Amino acid sequence: MSATCTIGIDLGGTNIKGGVCDERGTLLTRQSIETEADRGVEHVLQRMAGLVEELLRATGLGRSQVDGVGVGAPGPMSHARGIVYSAPNLPGFVDVPLREQFAALTGLRVVLENDANAAAFGEFAAGAGKEVRTLVMLTLGTGIGGGVVLDGKLWRGCFDNAGEVGHMIIVPGGRPCPCGQRGCFERYASANAVAERLCEAVRGGEDSVLGTRVAAGETLDARNVRAAADQGDTLAARIWDETCFYLALGIVNLRHLINPELVVLAGGLINAGPRLLEPVQSHFERQSWTIAPDAPRIAAATLGTDAGTIGAAMLARV
Amino acid sequence: MSATCTIGIDLGGTNIKGGVCDERGTLLTRQSIETEADRGVEHVLQRMAGLVEELLRATGLGRSQVDGVGVGAPGPMSHARGIVYSAPNLPGFVDVPLREQFAALTGLRVVLENDANAAAFGEFAAGAGKEVRTLVMLTLGTGIGGGVVLDGKLWRGCFDNAGEVGHMIIVPGGRPCPCGQRGCFERYASANAVAERLCEAVRGGEDSVLGTRVAAGETLDARNVRAAADQGDTLAARIWDETCFYLALGIVNLRHLINPELVVLAGGLINAGPRLLEPVQSHFERQSWTIAPDAPRIAAATLGTDAGTIGAAMLARV
Numbered sequence: 143m144s145a146t147c148t149i150g151i152d153l154g155g156t157n158i159k160g161g162v163c164d165e166r167g168t169l170l171t172r173q174s175i176e177t178e179a180d181r182g183v184e185h186v187l188q189r190m191a192g193l194v195e196e197l198l199r200a201t202g203l204g205r206s207q208v209d210g211v212g213v214g215a216p217g218p219m220s221h222a223r224g225i226v227y228s229a230p231n232l233p234g235f236v237d238v239p240l241r242e243q244f245a246a247l248t249g250l251r252v253v254l255e256n257d258a259n260a261a262a263f264g265e266f267a268a269g270a271g272k273e274v275r276t277l278v279m280l281t282l283g284t285g286i287g288g289g290v291v292l293d294g295k296l297w298r299g300c301f302d303n304a305g306e307v308g309h310m311i312i313v314p315g316g317r318p319c320p321c322g323q324r325g326c327f328e329r330y331a332s333a334n335a336v337a338e339r340l341c342e343a344v345r346g347g348e349d350s351v352l353g354t355r356v357a358a359g360e361t362l363d364a365r366n367v368r369a370a371a372d373q374g375d376t377l378a379a380r381i382w383d384e385t386c387f388y389l390a391l392g393i394v395n396l397r398h399l400i401n402p403e404l405v406v407l408a409g410g411l412i413n414a415g416p417r418l419l420e421p422v423q424s425h426f427e428r429q430s431w432t433i434a435p436d437a438p439r440i441a442a443a444t445l446g447t448d449a450g451t452i453g454a455a456m457l458a459r460v
Numbered sequence: 461m462s463a464t465c466t467i468g469i470d471l472g473g474t475n476i477k478g479g480v481c482d483e484r485g486t487l488l489t490r491q492s493i494e495t496e497a498d499r500g501v502e503h504v505l506q507r508m509a510g511l512v513e514e515l516l517r518a519t520g521l522g523r524s525q526v527d528g529v530g531v532g533a534p535g536p537m538s539h540a541r542g543i544v545y546s547a548p549n550l551p552g553f554v555d556v557p558l559r560e561q562f563a564a565l566t567g568l569r570v571v572l573e574n575d576a577n578a579a580a581f582g583e584f585a586a587g588a589g590k591e592v593r594t595l596v597m598l599t600l601g602t603g604i605g606g607g608v609v610l611d612g613k614l615w616r617g618c619f620d621n622a623g624e625v626g627h628m629i630i631v632p633g634g635r636p637c638p639c640g641q642r643g644c645f646e647r648y649a650s651a652n653a654v655a656e657r658l659c660e661a662v663r664g665g666e667d668s669v670l671g672t673r674v675a676a677g678e679t680l681d682a683r684n685v686r687a688a689a690d691q692g693d694t695l696a697a698r699i700w701d702e703t704c705f706y707l708a709l710g711i712v713n714l715r716h717l718i719n720p721e722l723v724v725l726a727g728g729l730i731n732a733g734p735r736l737l738e739p740v741q742s743h744f745e746r747q748s749w750t751i752a753p754d755a756p757r758i759a760a761a762t763l764g765t766d767a768g769t770i771g772a773a774m775l776a777r778v
Contacts, residue, residue: 218752276618290717297610299719300594301754306716309749311709314631321749323712391629394641398624399608399717401617431627431639434536434545436619 149197149211149250150264150455151190152257155179155231158186160193161448162201162208163455167268169448171200183234191247210251212454213244214260220302224254253458255296257450259305261408261443262289263296264453269445270406277404278396279443280307282389282411286328290400296457308332312391330388333410336364340381350377368414383421385411390425397430397438408443415442467515467529467568468582468773469508470575473497473549476504478511479766480519480526481773485586487766489518501552509565528569530776531562532578532768538620542572571776573614575768577623579761580607581614582771583724587763592721596714597761598625600707600727604646608718614775626650630709648706651728654682658699668695686732701739703729708743715748715756726761733760 147170152159154177161172175193177186194211198204216229224241226232245252255263262279271277275294281287288307290297297304308328309321316325317335329335344356351370352362370378393405411418423440430437445452465488470477472495479490493511495504512529516522534547542559544550563570573581580597589595593612599605606625608615615622626646627639634643635653647653662674670680670688688696711723729736741758748755763770 288717292610292615297718299754300592300721300756301719301752303752303754304717304719306719309716310713311747312630312632314706314709321751323747323749388632391632395628395713396717398627399606399622399714400615401619401622401624403618429629429641431641433639434619434621436617436621438618 146209146459147201147203147207148209148455148458149194150260150451150453150458151193151211151213152260152450152454153177153186153190153213153215153232154257155216155229158190158193159447159451160190160197161451161455162197162203163452165459167264167272167452167456169452171197172448172451173197173200177232179232183238186232187240187243187247190244194248194250205249208250209460210253210458211244211248212253212255212260212456212458213240214255214257214450214454215240217256218303219254219256221253221255221298222302224252226254251458255454255457256302258287259289259296259298260453260457261287261449262291262305262406262453263457264445264449264451265406265408265443266291266453267456268452269449270441270443271404274403276400276402277406278305278307278400278402279406279408280389280392282331282333282407282409284332284334286332287409292400307392307396310392310395312388312395327388327392331385331392333364336367336381336385336411337362339384340367340378343377343381348377351375352378364411365413368417386418386421387425387429389422390429393422393426393438393440394430397436401436402438405438405440406443407440408449412442464527464777465519465521465525466527466773466776467512468578468769468771468776469511469529469531470578470768470772471495471504471508471531471533471550472575473534473547476508476511477765477769478508478515479769479773480515480521481770483777485582485590485770485774487770489515490766490769491515491518495550497550501556504550505558505561505565508562512566512568523567526568527778528571528776529562529566530571530573530578530772530774531558532573532575532772533558535574536621537572537574539571539573539616540620542570544572569776571772573772573775574620576605577607577614577616578771578775579605579726579767580609580623580724580771581775582763582767582769583726583761584609584771585774586770587767588724588759588761589722594720595722595724596623596625596718596720597724597726598707598710600649600651600725600729602650602652604650605727610718625710625714628710628713630706630713645706645710649703649710651682654685654699654703654729655680657702658685658696661695661699666695669693670696682729683731686735704736704739705743705747707740708747711740711744711756711758712748715754719754720756723756723758724761725758726767730760
């Protein structure tokens, strides 16, 4: 193995994932450990450093053979300053100069990146986007994370906040978002929004096979809605189709503003496979202009939960 | 004068504007002639070539002292291929290899660019954006033209169609657009949309001092609406305020996707000055998140109708 390896760390509220990548984004080894976030910042940083040691041991690499460590962390954060401003799922992570502290702990050069950006860069480097130079990735989970790669480079924007696709407003005066805006894309097309919108419709008096579970206060997720639609539930099918409509609308906007070659969909919702991709494609074709042949391809991510680790490692390359 | 001058040509349906710029985007001379578009492609190209000769004569520059000519043309067109695919206001301009033909006519290197992109690059190089590296410009006229400059470079996208901000969908299933979509940004926030929406409201039975003119089938424009609002007309004031609301919403979306330092507003609507900029700023602050301090500055363009000429010249620099 050569000196062109880098390490990627994907710091989440529950798990810390780590891996060693070669220059093509191939994972040579990977591991996942619990974050133990409730034990505080110092403890989490120590666990991350321990994970780096284990990855080095597993690959037999010395420090001199590793070009750097990329860390994907939840935001808001600053790549340029190397600071995590706050991370709701990581108690104590307020204005933490993570880049500097982790470099001191590991003796390695550290690059800090937003986790959604890291995942997008992973799919660009070694996943669904490895044949293109320009893509936008949408991670459909609790919200909608976004990442924008333009001509081979992550576009971070002037304030390290580009690609916050989930907070594009698509319904003026629409559903309130915890961010303070109304009508954000992620209030309509994230995995969580699917379940929320079904529960609201049931509470508003609409019939569904999920009605009794909603009434019992059960926490439903997008899979429950998809399963109900598969069983012929009219409301669930409508909510699912509306989700695909809104997703397509967001992609129309990316087409016109950024004009990417590819839009990659990732996150929980893509487990539905063609039952997501086919209606999204069909709504996209119906809603979007036909006056210029500039439509991006729409495809599912291929790296699963490794995207963030691989992307973080690839962003650490000099 | 040195060999670092370039010529910019702004090809419009009514006029052809041309100018010579130095390396800082200062116009050394400029001229405007009628397009005489009805006389066909060959004639228009000859007039453009004649304009280049006059500009050279006016500045005393020889061909060897000019680095190239940039031509801003209405789209759809391709910068990469140097072809105008079609231009609604220029009869006969269908699949015209303008770059090649105009280079042959003038003996100069030619760069072809979308006119909205050229104008945005002009404001970046020498106008409202000359202190920043990243901006989005919105030209509020018949529609909404857009141009995106990222870190000092025009972002054209993968199909030469980035920055088509006017066709971002902001109202699902909203007002139909000639492009084939519904709810496009420019159906709500262009100069034309202001007048159209007022006329529709009047025809729908709402009162306005402009009512009799609408009933008489007069063609109103945004200035009429602004003037009526100034006279205390409630409907005109509401339509104007809604326009500012939608403009702000579009800028919120640019903030989150592209995260520019500056959004430049240009075109007919900015003649309203603070009566446009102040409500847009206020709606922007009310609608947009406050969780990260990443708001762009919103400012009016400063180059007026020279922006396209200057931008085309600056894009022709090697």
